[in-house]
Amino acid sequence: MDAIKLTNVSKSFGQADNRFQVLDNINFTSKRGEVNIITGPSGSGKSTLLTIMGALRDPDEGTVLLENEKVANLSAKARDQFRLNQIGFILQAHTLVPYLTVRDQFVLVDKVRPEGNMSAAELQNLTDRLGVSRVVDHFPNELSGGQSQRVAIIRGIYTKPNIILADEPTASLDEQRVTEVCQLLSDLAKKENKTVVVVTHDERVNQYADHIYELVDGHLSEK
Ligand SMILES: Nc1ncnc2c1ncn2[C@@H]1O[C@H](COP(=O)(O)OP(=O)(O)OP(=O)(O)O)[C@@H](O)[C@H]1O
Numbered sequence: 195m196d197a198i199k200l201t202n203v204s205k206s207f208g209q210a211d212n213r214f215q216v217l218d219n220i221n222f223t224s225k226r227g228e229v230n231i232i233t234g235p236s237g238s239g240k241s242t243l244l245t246i247m248g249a250l251r252d253p254d255e256g257t258v259l260l261e262n263e264k265v266a267n268l269s270a271k272a273r274d275q276f277r278l279n280q281i282g283f284i285l286q287a288h289t290l291v292p293y294l295t296v297r298d299q300f301v302l303v304d305k306v307r308p309e310g311n312m313s314a315a316e317l318q319n320l321t322d323r324l325g326v327s328r329v330v331d332h333f334p335n336e337l338s339g340g341q342s343q344r345v346a347i348i349r350g351i352y353t354k355p356n357i358i359l360a361d362e363p364t365a366s367l368d369e370q371r372v373t374e375v376c377q378l379l380s381d382l383a384k385k386e387n388k389t390v391v392v393v394t395h396d397e398r399v400n401q402y403a404d405h406i407y408e409l410v411d412g413h414l415s416e417k
Contacts, residue, residue, distance in 0.1 A: 197389035203256030218412030234409035282355035339366035
């Protein structure tokens with residue numbers, strides 16, 4: 195099944211002489227069970243595309259189907275609910291709540307969404323797997339860049355979403371951690387039948403991808 199289906203999606207920012215077309219007639223699908231990578235020069239619109247895939251932003255034109263649901267047909271409330279239940283965002287750094295410990299980042303998610311999240315054992319397993327179990331009582335400003343990135347990754351998938359959207363998830367990780375994170379994303383796709391889209395410049399991630407796309411001058415093409 196196409197978990198994500200974008201048809202003729204266009205987006206521009208600014209007006210008149212300052213109008214800048216970031217996405218020009220993009221078609222893209224990501225099936226359950228797949229890891230897809232989107233690469234491209236800085237400023238080419240990768241993050242914009244990812245936020246459109248995650249129903250955080252609307253395209254000017256074109257349609258976005260997520261799990262066969264047409265995003266444009268959802269009310270604001272239904273869209274929030276859909277995002278909460280179906281989509282896991284791993285966004286670029288600093289998305290942890292600064293005044294909550296690592297442990298409490300997850301307690302907060304449980305408050306917003308009381309059911310369907312990882313069990314305590316599953317969370318423990320994952321913090322062990324990504325090497326952050328010893329910092330669960332630390333605040334974000336007491337974590338290294340790589341630790342906060344891994345906590346943000348775990349928080350992104352804590353709700354067990356079907357669609358996982360990750361923006362540069364390996365940027366501040368060393369070789370071993372890159373392997374661990376990529377293996378985790380790959381397992382989510384292959385063993386749990388999720389769909390994973392990763393925006394990245396990090397070529398170490400490529401070997402885990404089913405498809406690699408490049409976004410250049412508003413156009414997306416498979417490499
Ligand atoms: N809200 C906005 N208003 C105006 N312009 C924007 C807005 N968001 C993004 N842009 C512009 O759109 C272009 C694409 O930005 P985007 O962040 O999607 O690129 P990117 O490929 O993810 O870049 P990077 O690899 O550097 O993160 C940039 O030129 C940016 O300045």
